Amino acid sequence: NAGVMQNPRHLVRRRGQEARLRCSPMKGHSHVYWYRQLPEEGLKFMVYLQKENIIDESGMPKERFSAEFPKEGPSILRIQQVVRGDSAAYFCASSPGNTGELFFGEGSRLTVL
Amino acid sequence: GIQVEQSPPDLILQEGANSTLRCNFSDSVNNLQWFHQNPWGQLINLFYIPSGTKQNGRLSATTVATERYSLLYISSSQTTDSGVYFCAVEHDQGAQKLVFGQGTRLTINP
Numbered sequence: 001n002a003g004v005m006q007n008p009r010h011l012v013r014r015r016g017q018e019a020r021l022r023c024s025p026m027k028g029h030s031h032v033y034w035y036r037q038l039p040e041e042g043l044k045f046m047v048y049l050q051k052e053n054i055i056d057e058s059g060m061p062k063e064r065f066s067a068e069f070p071k072e073g074p075s076i077l078r079i080q081q082v083v084r085g086d087s088a089a090y091f092c093a094s095s096p097g098n099t100g101e102l103f104f105g106e107g108s109r110l111t112v113l
Numbered sequence: 114g115i116q117v118e119q120s121p122p123d124l125i126l127q128e129g130a131n132s133t134l135r136c137n138f139s140d141s142v143n144n145l146q147w148f149h150q151n152p153w154g155q156l157i158n159l160f161y162i163p164s165g166t167k168q169n170g171r172l173s174a175t176t177v178a179t180e181r182y183s184l185l186y187i188s189s190s191q192t193t194d195s196g197v198y199f200c201a202v203e204h205d206q207g208a209q210k211l212v213f214g215q216g217t218r219l220t221i222n223p
Contacts, residue, residue, distance in 0.1 A: 031209065042199060042213035043156075056210060089154060095209070101146060101161035102211060107154055 002027065004094050004105035005074075012111045019079040019086070021108045025094030032075045033102060034067060037089040049075060082112045115140045115204040119214035126190055127222055134185040134217045136200030144203035145176050146211065147185050151196045159185070159198075190221045 005024040013019050025032050031050055035043040036059075048056040049069040060067065064082075069075040079086055089109045093102040116139040126132055136145075147159040160167050160174040162183065167174055171191075176183040187194055197218050201211040 033209070033211075035211075035213075042215050043201070043211075045210045045212070048209055059210075091156060093211075100144065101158070102209075103158060104148070104156045107156065109154070 004029075004092055004103055006090075006092050006105035006108050008108060009106065010109050010111070012113065013082050014113050015083055016081050019082050019110055019112075021077040021079075021090050021092075021110070023075040023077070023092030023094075023105060025075070025092075026103055029094035029096050029103075031095045031097065032069050033093040033095075034075075034077050035091045035093065035104075037091060037107070039088070043091060046077075079110070082110070084112045086110060087112045115142070115202060115212050117200060117202055117212050117214035119198075119200055119217050121217060122215065123218045123220075125220045125222065128190060128192060130190050130221075132187045132190060132219065134187070134198050134200075134219075136183040136185070136202075136214055138181050138183075138200075138202050140181070140204060142178065142181075142202040142204060144211070145178075145183055146201050147174055147183070148199045148201065149194075149196050150199060150216070156199075187219075190219075192221045192223055195219055195221045 034046040037043045045059040047067045064080045066078045089107045091107045093104045118137045149157045162176045164178045171188045173186045197216040199216045201213045
């Protein structure tokens with residue numbers, strides 16, 4: 001049973017470009033979460049999604065960031081017009097329900113030049 | 114919001130030593146998880162332990178929810194145990210929003 005799959009593992013963008021990070025949850029999991037880890041810090045919650053619905057986006061910056069989890073395909077975290085402060089590791093997690101253990105992917109590391 | 118404090122922030126030990134990492138939280142929790150982030154940045158689930166005690170090999174964990182703390186024990190440390198250990202808690206029922214502590218950085222020297 002494959003774990004949570006994230007890609008790309010590493011992404012380099014120049015300021016002003018767009019970054020798209022993808023996450024495929026574990027088989028049988030319909031709940032997806034995105035977290036951000038800035039250098040030398042712990043992980044911070046960004047957004048919680050179920051299929052086709054955003055449940056909680058209280059941790060998402062108000063501008064330039066968006067997330068989706070379509071009926072078919074992976075969840076996407078999209079960052080428009082990236083700035084250097086967006087450089088971080090972005091982790092996706094999934095769970096089978098709205099309570100219980102979360103399983104994390106290996107993360108996508110975004111570097112903005 | 115809920116506060117999660119981990120101690121110590123840094124710990125340096127020799128191979129073979131035992132260690133205890135602590136996680137205090139400021140309010141009642143529904144879920145608590147321990148993670149190990151290895152030097153390559155991968156985040157590995159160690160325990161899902163909202164209460165009680167669990168053991169997995171050289172690692173064990175205990176959560177005393179009524180007193181708002183959890184402990185992670187590592188026995189006979191190996192160099193591969195090095196990395197950052199995070200405690201994360203879920204505060205609100207159904208919110209499914211893990212709040213992470215700042216971590217304990219463990220270095221095991223050969």
